[in-house]
Amino acid sequence: MTDEIRQPLEETPEVADAIEDDVAVDAFITGGGTDRDTPEFLQPGEEPHVRTGADQPWDPEDLAVAEGRDPTPENVERARQEIERDGAAAIERTVP
Secondary structure, eight states: OOOOOOOOGGGSHHHHHHHHHTOOOGGGOOSSOOSSSSOOOOOTTOOOOOOOGGGSOOOHHHHHHHTTOOOOHHHHHHHHHHHHHHTHHHHHHHOO
16 A cells, blocks of 8 residues: 655645635545544534534432442442432543
């Protein structure tokens, strides 16, 4: 496989035009999914969706194990109280 030496994208006239005119750069527009080679950009002012550990439901047993404790009745009860008291923050401290 040969590596083609190309001009850096940020040095192309299209990018300069896009910066000057706030237009899209064709090289950044892809039909595939988002990955390292096909980035997806947010519109100006659009907030990114950040997925955290608390985005899914957690059982007290899960939290106890995630904290490195055995799921004994005492540890599960402590985790249940922590979830009840702190809500999502209890999960975020352990699984950000």
